[in-house]
Amino acid sequence: MHFVFRPPGQAAAGLLTLPWRLPLEHWTDERLVEIRQRGLSRHVVRFVAEGGTLYALKELHERLARREYGLLRRLHELGLPAVEAVGAVVDRGPDLDAILVTRYLDHAISYRSLFANPRGGQHPTDRLLDALVELLVRLHLAGFMWGDCSLSNTLFRFDAGAFAAYHVDAETAELHPSGLSEGQRHYDVDLARERIAGELFDLFAAGQLPPEVDPVEVADDVVRRYEGLWDELTREESLHPDDQQYRIAERLRRINELGFDVDEVELVDADTDAAVGTEGGVEGGADGEAIRMRVRTRVAEPGHHRRILYTRTGIDAQENQARRLLNDIAAFRAHLERETGHPIPEVVASNRWLAEVYELVVQSIPDELRGRLDEVEIFLEVLDHRWFMSERSGKDVGTMAAALDYFENVLPQVPDDLTGTP
Amino acid sequence: MAAITMKNIVKQYGDGFPAVNDVSLDVQDGEFMILVGPSGCGKSTLLRMIVGLEDITSGEMKIADRVVNKVAPRQRNLSMVFQNYALYPHLTVFENIAFPLRLAKKPDEEVRRRVTETAELLELTEHLERKPANLSGGQRQRVAMGRAIVRQADAFLFDEPLSNLDAKLRGQMRAEISRLQRRLGVTTVYVTHDQTEAMTLGDRVAVLRKGVLQQVGSPRELYEEPANLFVAGFIGSPSMNFLPATLDSSAEGTFLETPLGRFGLPDKITAAEIGDRDVVLVGIRPEHFEDASLVSEEKRARGTVVQAHVDVTEWLGNELYAYVPYEAPEDLAAQLRDLSRELDSDQLRTQAVVALDPASMISEGQEAELWIDTSRAHIFDPATGENLTRDEERVAALGRQAEQARLRQRQAQAGQAPTGQAGNGATQAKPDQEPPTSPD
Numbered sequence: 035m036h037f038v039f040r041p042p043g044q045a046a047a048g049l050l051t052l053p054w055r056l057p058l059e060h061w062t063d064e065r066l067v068e069i070r071q072r073g074l075s076r077h078v079v080r081f082v083a084e085g086g087t088l089y090a091l092k093e094l095h096e097r098l099a100r101r102e103y104g105l106l107r108r109l110h111e112l113g114l115p116a117v118e119a120v121g122a123v124v125d126r127g128p129d130l131d132a133i134l135v136t137r138y139l140d141h142a143i144s145y146r147s148l149f150a151n152p153r154g155g156q157h158p159t160d161r162l163l164d165a166l167v168e169l170l171v172r173l174h175l176a177g178f179m180w181g182d183c184s185l186s187n188t189l190f191r192f193d194a195g196a197f198a199a200y201h202v203d204a205e206t207a208e209l210h211p212s213g214l215s216e217g218q219r220h221y222d223v224d225l226a227r228e229r230i231a232g233e234l235f236d237l238f239a240a241g242q243l244p245p246e247v248d249p250v251e252v253a254d255d256v257v258r259r260y261e262g263l264w265d266e267l268t269r270e271e272s273l274h275p276d277d278q279q280y281r282i283a284e285r286l287r288r289i290n291e292l293g294f295d296v297d298e299v300e301l302v303d304a305d306t307d308a309a310v311g312t313e314g315g316v317e318g319g320a321d322g323e324a325i326r327m328r329v330r331t332r333v334a335e336p337g338h339h340r341r342i343l344y345t346r347t348g349i350d351a352q353e354n355q356a357r358r359l360l361n362d363i364a365a366f367r368a369h370l371e372r373e374t375g376h377p378i379p380e381v382v383a384s385n386r387w388l389a390e391v392y393e394l395v396v397q398s399i400p401d402e403l404r405g406r407l408d409e410v411e412i413f414l415e416v417l418d419h420r421w422f423m424s425e426r427s428g429k430d431v432g433t434m435a436a437a438l439d440y441f442e443n444v445l446p447q448v449p450d451d452l453t454g455t456p
Numbered sequence: 457m458a459a460i461t462m463k464n465i466v467k468q469y470g471d472g473f474p475a476v477n478d479v480s481l482d483v484q485d486g487e488f489m490i491l492v493g494p495s496g497c498g499k500s501t502l503l504r505m506i507v508g509l510e511d512i513t514s515g516e517m518k519i520a521d522r523v524v525n526k527v528a529p530r531q532r533n534l535s536m537v538f539q540n541y542a543l544y545p546h547l548t549v550f551e552n553i554a555f556p557l558r559l560a561k562k563p564d565e566e567v568r569r570r571v572t573e574t575a576e577l578l579e580l581t582e583h584l585e586r587k588p589a590n591l592s593g594g595q596r597q598r599v600a601m602g603r604a605i606v607r608q609a610d611a612f613l614f615d616e617p618l619s620n621l622d623a624k625l626r627g628q629m630r631a632e633i634s635r636l637q638r639r640l641g642v643t644t645v646y647v648t649h650d651q652t653e654a655m656t657l658g659d660r661v662a663v664l665r666k667g668v669l670q671q672v673g674s675p676r677e678l679y680e681e682p683a684n685l686f687v688a689g690f691i692g693s694p695s696m697n698f699l700p701a702t703l704d705s706s707a708e709g710t711f712l713e714t715p716l717g718r719f720g721l722p723d724k725i726t727a728a729e730i731g732d733r734d735v736v737l738v739g740i741r742p743e744h745f746e747d748a749s750l751v752s753e754e755k756r757a758r759g760t761v762v763q764a765h766v767d768v769t770e771w772l773g774n775e776l777y778a779y780v781p782y783e784a785p786e787d788l789a790a791q792l793r794d795l796s797r798e799l800d801s802d803q804l805r806t807q808a809v810v811a812l813d814p815a816s817m818i819s820e821g822q823e824a825e826l827w828i829d830t831s832r833a834h835i836f837d838p839a840t841g842e843n844l845t846r847d848e849e850r851v852a853a854l855g856r857q858a859e860q861a862r863l864r865q866r867q868a869q870a871g872q873a874p875t876g877q878a879g880n881g882a883t884q885a886k887p888d889q890e891p892p893t894s895p896d
């Protein structure tokens with residue numbers, strides 16, 4: 035038996051005592067939790083509560099488990115809304131498939147429970163589909179082909195009156211950072227159409243679909259909504275110089291309203307572009323003044339790591355800084371867990387890290403050097419410095435020693451007007 | 457029903473890399489064609505181009521003599537079966553099969569007729585009113601197939617449909633799909649990364665590597681006459697051993713000097729054909745070795761006996777494997793390692809895998825006498841991978857034989873198709889469409 039867990043591995047240490055050598059179907063462990071109204075699935079999927087956290091366990095072929103594990107982690111890194119992979123258990127014994135472990139998405143609701151318990155007598159179809167379509171578009175913008183988009187494979191959360199959709203089940207997915215082909219997107223959408231219709235037929239047969247909802251209509255509607263949103267976000271527009279500014283502002287406003295952010299607006303001379311040979315739709319070639327606008331929509335929710343860090347520690351950092359600090363917290367947590375031999379909740383680890391590591395370093399910055407860089411940046415440089423010193427001396431020198439050395443030898447050399455802060 | 461003809465098909469994605477590169481392939485009417493190759497070699501892309509889900513960058517795709525490069529998927533009348541079909545627990549078997557027709561809003565009468573026919577074909581008639589939960593694993597899979605068949609398409613396309621089944625069910629389903637395909641006689645293209653599956657299912661197998669078609673032929677042709685090092689290594693399990701060898705010409709004749717000893721040059725190749733290559737790779741399948749003490753005198757003479765140090769043995773009851781490590785020059789060893797990695801195999805490349813008669817007494821750590829059937833060995837050019845010993849006449853003969861076997865099988869099927877399928881009015885009532893059943 036072999037565990038592949040993402041750090042901080044010890045957080046999931048309690049999972050090690052589960053009866054991995056038995057088929058998941060036959061488990062009787064008291065930590066098992068029954069989740070009703072979950073999505074349809076082919077594999078055996080069960081849930082366990084361990085050390086205060088709920089996990090989803092899915093038994094599947096090792097090749098697929100490794101693949102899904104990898105893809106879910108990439109989605110996580112990209113800040114895309116998906117369930118979080120914790121690990122995979124392989125080599126469980128003869129004739130046993132692997133088990134993929136994901137963290138249960140808190141407050142997740144499946145479409146089945148939404149339909150079974152309509153709130154205020156209103157069926158949620160409309161908002162549900164909006165959320166699902168938005169998720170699919172977001173994934174496609176990132177070059178992610180789902181290969182199995184369905185209501186079952188989408189989890190929903192209430193989000194200020196609307197729904198937020200999360201991806202689950204990446205078993206058949208592919209990630210192509212250079213972008214999907216039209217064919218790949220259409221394939222995904224076609225599949226979604228089929229799946230959604232099927233799921234609604236099934237709800238109907240179960241007596242949970244209001245009679246006025248026609249499964250095929252709804253499925254076709256998903257395709258229409260998808261196409262509308264995709265077009266709005268990616269369409270190239272030909273602008274006339276006179277109303278250029280207005281049109282750009284207008285477009286960006288619409289994109290924001292749809293819940294997306296713009297990464298880049300590119301304006302190209304229609305003529306130049308025609309020369310490059312991009313296909314079709316070049317207008318205004320005649321007067322040579324028209325300009326084409328291309329918008330690149332941001333893939334992930336902006337500031338994803340930044341927000342997480344803020345809620346955990348109250349530190350307000352830039353996105354990349356936040357990503358690194360979160361890594362350091364994760365490493366610290368793993369260290370604590372190794373030391374104490376039991377799982378440490380995220381909140382506890384974050385608080386202790388703040389008091390015992392971060393604050394300690396930041397408070398010992400000499401006053402006269404304090405403004406050279408922002409605090410977070412200084413802290414990150416100390417981390418680098420620690421690595422550098424440890425590398426040279428062949429052993430870990432510890433954060434405090436590294437900080438003191440850094441304040442003495444490195445920070446004074448940073449010009450004091452570098453960041454422009456007093 | 458329809459033949460599918462691909463001519464110089466190329467697919468480039470946005471990054472410009474040719475995922476499918478100049479593939480020409482004819483799938484004959486009624487044929488069961490397998491596309492096989494390691495993950496990422498372009499199988500799914502090619503399949504999606506056949507269905508019309510992917511634009512073709514260049515080349516020509518024909519279905520039944522009609523160029524379909526610009527024809528929409530729905531107008532191609534093909535049926536695609538995906539890896540992850542879903543059965544709906546509250547729907548009856550009938551409705552689970554009827555599902556694609558409901559989606560297409562077909563009239564009830566037609567739905568009833570087609571589902572009934574399909575169920576009969578799949579021997580699901582008596583289960584039509586049951587729910588999937590009350591079916592066996594195999595029956596559930598047949599329901600999923602029913603969903604593809606009920607569309608009455610001109611061809612079936614499968615993209616790794618069995619990859620998320622357990623091993624037992626997978627074996628069962630292979631047999632089922634193969635039987636059904638023969639019975640229906642519908643042109644079928646089936647994608648898999650699993651060479652065992654490829655070898656047991658298809659009439660012909662097309663091997664792809666990095667978007668390039670390596671070889672198309674019957675399973676037997678691929679096994680016996682591989683076109684190159686890649687195909688030779690990919691087909692067969694455990695895979696073919698490749699021994700570096702130098703040519704040694706003396707008064708006694710010409711020999712191949714290998715790390716396992718000196719072999720006579722196989723009849724099918726001359727020293728001239730090896731030319732001035734310093735080193736070649738001799739390919740010997742594990743099953744073409746034997747414990748020399750168990751080989752008759754007469755047979756012995758047809759091959760070569762070598763002395764080898766057996767490192768490890770593995771006895772599986774019906775099979776006995778021996779592992780024989782050998783030395784190889786670093787550059788060749790590196791090349792073989794790369795090949796191994798590309799083939800996703802964990803077989804060590806500088807260790808020969810030898811399959812022995814389970815009655816053999818050869819054991820670990822022993823110096824053993826091994827007989828090698830050198831007449832079945834192949835010789836490859838390490839630089840190009842080309843098989844220098846491929847016998848084109850035999851390839852042609854194997855091709856003809858496979859084609860005849862396929863036609864005979866189809867005729868036999870047509871003769872014994874169940875009543876209510878071929879022949880009677882049920883499917884032929886629709887004049888605009890050929891029935892998906894065997895021709896009379």
Ligand SMILES: Nc1ncnc2c1ncn2[C@@H]1O[C@H](COP(=O)(O)OP(=O)(O)O)[C@@H](O)[C@H]1O
Binds near residue numbers: 071078188
């Ligand atoms: N991490 C998770 N959090 C919440 N629900 C989950 C999670 N993982 C799976 N589920 C639920 O279990 C169902 C089946 O899981 P899934 O990964 O889709 O399995 P399958 O590949 O068999 O379809 C999902 O539809 C979802 O309702």
Ligand SMILES: Nc1ncnc2c1ncn2[C@@H]1O[C@H](COP(=O)(O)OP(=O)(O)O)[C@@H](O)[C@H]1O
Binds near residue numbers: 213215218493497500
């Ligand atoms: N949208 C894309 N952009 C760039 N490369 C892609 C894209 N889609 C697929 N590919 C690449 O094309 C090759 C063939 O892919 P695919 O047909 O899925 O292979 P297979 O089915 O044999 O695993 C792979 O190298 C894959 O990474």
Ligand SMILES: [Mg+2]
Binds near residue numbers: 187
């Ligand atoms: Mg699922």
Ligand SMILES: [Mg+2]
Binds near residue numbers: 499500
């Ligand atoms: Mg594929």
